Amino acid sequence: MLRRIVVGMAAGMLSAATVFAQAAAPAQPAAPSPFVFKGDGGVILNFVKADKTADFEMVMGKLKEALAKSEKPERKAQAAGWKYFKADEPGPNGAVIYVFIMDPVAPGQEYSVGNILVEVLGATEGQALYKTYSDSYANPAIGALLHLTKVADLGK
Amino acid sequence: MNATRICVLAPLAVLRILCAEPALAQQPAAPMTQATVASPTRVFGSATGVVLNFIKADKTADFEEVVAKLKDALQSSPNATRKEQAASWKVYKSPDPGPAGSVLYMFIIDPVVKGADYAVATILAEGFSGDEFTALAKKYTDSYATGQNFVNLSLVSELGK
Numbered sequence: 540m541l542r543r544i545v546v547g548m549a550a551g552m553l554s555a556a557t558v559f560a561q562a563a564a565p566a567q568p569a570a571p572s573p574f575v576f577k578g579d580g581g582v583i584l585n586f587v588k589a590d591k592t593a594d595f596e597m598v599m600g601k602l603k604e605a606l607a608k609s610e611k612p613e614r615k616a617q618a619a620g621w622k623y624f625k626a627d628e629p630g631p632n633g634a635v636i637y638v639f640i641m642d643p644v645a646p647g648q649e650y651s652v653g654n655i656l657v658e659v660l661g662a663t664e665g666q667a668l669y670k671t672y673s674d675s676y677a678n679p680a681i682g683a684l685l686h687l688t689k690v691a692d693l694g695k
Numbered sequence: 696m697n698a699t700r701i702c703v704l705a706p707l708a709v710l711r712i713l714c715a716e717p718a719l720a721q722q723p724a725a726p727m728t729q730a731t732v733a734s735p736t737r738v739f740g741s742a743t744g745v746v747l748n749f750i751k752a753d754k755t756a757d758f759e760e761v762v763a764k765l766k767d768a769l770q771s772s773p774n775a776t777r778k779e780q781a782a783s784w785k786v787y788k789s790p791d792p793g794p795a796g797s798v799l800y801m802f803i804i805d806p807v808v809k810g811a812d813y814a815v816a817t818i819l820a821e822g823f824s825g826d827e828f829t830a831l832a833k834k835y836t837d838s839y840a841t842g843q844n845f846v847n848l849s850l851v852s853e854l855g856k
Contacts, residue, residue, distance in 0.1 A: 580787050582745075582801070596851060603854045618855035622805070624848035627741050638745070638848055640803060642785070687787035687801060690759060693766045694782035 573684060574651040580687035581641040581650065586634040591675035592625075595637065598672040599623060602652055605659035614655070616645035634677035737813040739804070741847035744813070746802040754838035755788075755798050761835045762786050762800075765815055768822025777818065779808045797840035 587595045606618035620643045626636035641650060649655075652672060657665030737746075750758045769781035783806050789799040804813065812818075819831055 627847040693784040
């Protein structure tokens with residue numbers, strides 16, 4: 540069984556491979572959001588500080604409330620297929636791995652936690668929650684996205 | 696929204712991370728001969744499981760053929776547990792390139808059938824025999840670029856419920 544996912548991570552690789560997903564309001568036309576899944580399913584791996592899991596889960600609770608509160612049907616569709624899990628195996632440097640599984644994906648919808656919180660709860664509360672959320676991430680702060688296309692449903 | 700420190704890691708880098716420490720993260724695909732299919736077993740200790748399979752780019756057709764046969768074996772099994780396993784076992788492919796040109800196939804098993812063995816080799820051996828099993832075994836093992844990662848997951852929340 541997998542007991543840990545990664546300990547070492549090259550800083551050079553990170554700097555080369557990462558993009559800031561939720562940066563300041565763009566002055567130019569926005570690039571496509573990395574939080575929009577193009578396939579049938581999506582997975583996000585979140586590496587969270589061991590002493591910040593309560594904060595992370597609190598914000599996720601608020602996200603759940605926000606999705607339920609939203610009057611947009613696309614938010615309901617997102618909620619319906621969005622589960623999140625905690626990995627039994629410890630992550631790098633003692634981080635706790637939370638896994639978002641979106642199955643099915645709501646086509647064309649953005650799975651940005653921060654943007655959803657701000658949209659539904661307003662800028663003040665949404666950004667405060669998002670700060671708590673982002674502060675819970677371990678160093679380096681990573682939301683690792685995997686875009687997935689269904690190959691087989693073995694029961695159908 | 697203000698700039699944040701949360702980044703999105705490009706898929707290839709994610710897969711490199713997952714492959715970074717093979718001794719920790721990966722197991723070889725289970726060897727498949729009918730004499731040895733009883734081991735090793737693949738039993739999840741959690742309610743949900745994920746398996747990452749890194750497949751050679753030129754062997755994806757072979758891997759998908761084996762997946763189809765796995766589906767046949769599960770569905771035609773007289774063992775009720777196998778049908779229960781099939782009901783919650785989905786197979787996905789990542790369109791993003793993996794390490795060293797491999798292709799990522801992900802098994803998402805939600806929920807896990809408690810105590811059930813998810814070793815593909817064992818299930819195929821139950822459903823097929825003789826030359827057919829041998830051919831499937833070879834295709835399956837030869838399709839792997841590296842090994843498999845098994846991740847045990849505990850549900851925290853369903854955001855829609």
